[in-house]
Amino acid sequence: MKFPLFTILLFSFFSYAQNSTSAIVLDRADNSPLEFVGIYNSKNHTMTNADGRFQFSSSSDSIIVYRVGYDKLITTSQKVKDTIYLNKSVLELNEVTVTNEKTLWQKVGDSVRSNYPIYPYKEKFLLRGVLRYNGEITRIQDLQGKLERRTLLYTKEIDPDKKDFKVELTNMRKVGLVKDEKQVYFIFETFYQLFMNFTPMNATGDAFDLTESTFNNGKKINLSFHTKPEFDNEKVVGYYIINNEDHAIERILMEIDFKNNPYKEDGKTRYRTVSVKKEMSLNKSLNTNKYYISSAKYDVKVELTDEQNSYTSYYDVSFILTTSDNEGDFEVKKNVSTSKDLFKINYPYDQSYWNAQNQLLLTDEMLDFIEKIQDPNSEFKIKSNIKN
Template identity: 30%
Template sequence: MKKITLLFLYFTCITAFCQKQYKKTLWDNSCNCPVQFATISNNDNYSISNEDGLFNIITDNDSVIFNMLGYEKLSFKLSEIKNDTIFVKSKAFLLDEVVIHSNNIYESIIKSKKTDYTVEPHVEKFFLRTIIRKNNEIIKIADLSGKIKKQGVLKIKDKSSKDNLSVEIDNYRKAYALKKDYRFSFLSSINHFFYSHNSTNLLVSKNFNFNYSTLKDSSYTKMNATLKKDIPGSDIKGYYIINNDNKNFERTNISFFWTDNNYIIIDEDLKFRGLSQNIDTYYKKNIANNKLQINKKIVNFKIENIYDGQKDTIEVSYIYFAEPINSSVKVKDNVNHDKSLFDLKFKYRNDFWETQEKLPLTKEMQLFINKIKQSEYNYTTKTNIK
């Protein structure tokens, strides 16, 4: 029995020894900027770069693939990269000499959404990060991971929340610092995020003009959309990135800008107006059904908030990643869908967060958390991070 125990410990140590941790930063020389939310992966594991371009992966196989729509795909060995920074090359879309006035491409992609995208119920593992900034400084963060069952990628049926969406949270961390008497208004519930941003934001042909640009290798087309008629006080624009082989859109982007001074009045002390919103969505095939579904979604919106005469800019970011899993996996709905993402009550799990690779904390976020833990703020703070 003693020999068996020693052998078990030996092989455990060997396995642990083989696994190495790699921390690198992805950098785009063309814009001299970090490559955000790119995937680094191999057969064992994957990581996603954060807003600083940093990724953190633990693996016993140092051969990985860098893959990001709009960049050249790279395969390399992490152990052979001596520097902390990996430079990657973006692909430029070239404007066609002939402007295409017909909407043949648009019609093709609208047709493909009915057959090539996951519209049936499916289950995903997800990671969601929410950040709120006030006047460019972080005041709230919340990270959640778990499982979700939803009706489809393009539409959620008009039924009750429980019928359409099941969310099981496995891991949760939060931190915030805010004056107790300060108020601002924005929607941050489970329902708001998954219901508002689960559907694909499509730019309707009758409202937009389109022009087209293609990659040098003709693999992808970028279809840019601008409004046909001006809307007083606002502007909307966006684009599709279309795979030319199958006419599927693999990325959609839509941006809203408001220039009027129309405030939404909450009460006599609080009002706000929207400044901008950007929704960037990427799609990936589910190998189980060979259909596309949302793989990542980055939502940023900005408001001007006026409370008790004080004017502030509030910025909210949602960063969402999903990986499809077997649809037979049970999802235990363990959260109130109407609760704010910052008011959930789940214990902090050291074993998960200390080795969490999917989206590392940025330097800015780590500094914010450290200040809260060390009680360096003079106003209300709260965190479940140990």
């Protein structure tokens, strides 16, 4: 059967028409911007940045706005306004101190192999690194590519190895200072170090006190933890959000404060880690029924001084990871070392890709930094692959 040309063109238009939505997501209680809010439907996904902003394009009109610990919003692109408010899920008043689990944590352990891919798989990723020196941004780097993992979780039968990750870098942009005013170069993590840091961790041993509370009519459990008072060298607090139906971990937050951490020597400088914060959100795939890390954040604060303690400087480095196409059917051709300082990796800048990228928007502060730092009159040495 032959169709008129007008019909074919009309069908083509509707097949590729995109609904584009931009907005900011705030906590309804205090109007604070919400980072890591998933914006998605069955075809596409994105997430909010530190400003709570997102841009979402999809051929489907439906939109789901969700972050674990908040009530899910199901809407359409036509109904989305400039600002979206999310309500925190209400914890139910059955909070108890855990003293003996077969509790919940043993059930989580028993369900590991059914909930997570304990086998090799592939996914696509976007990784952002941001470095601050005494509160001011000094470095931004975005890396996009394909990743082949040996496993998501490490069990007693699987020991970590530097060959556990294979990376094919497909896009990168970076701009920042090589050294700061003290002539110090801050070493970025490697792919291997970061992916290992983005591995779910256990904080339920003898060093911790645990507390359970439920929400979403008992469907979710908040398992909070904190180190016992006798462990005074470091304070660890955080929580797990656990799906009570399949005992899968859906979100992890862990904050570590180091007390009187000893300095390490590096020439005339001395440095020590002050604090670490990790966040991870895991989503269940409808295709495999497995949970994958959909987004993660790793923050580290480092204190720097000299032999005479004549000054004190602070570095705050933050890495954000988002993934997609988990267990995708594509080839990963390794083209970058997973053991190299990320900021020393070289890869050409593709302006058309980054202009269209909306998986993780740059914040207003980042945009101002990129514009300012490429000033040719800057006194600092700049390293960048972004061409003006």
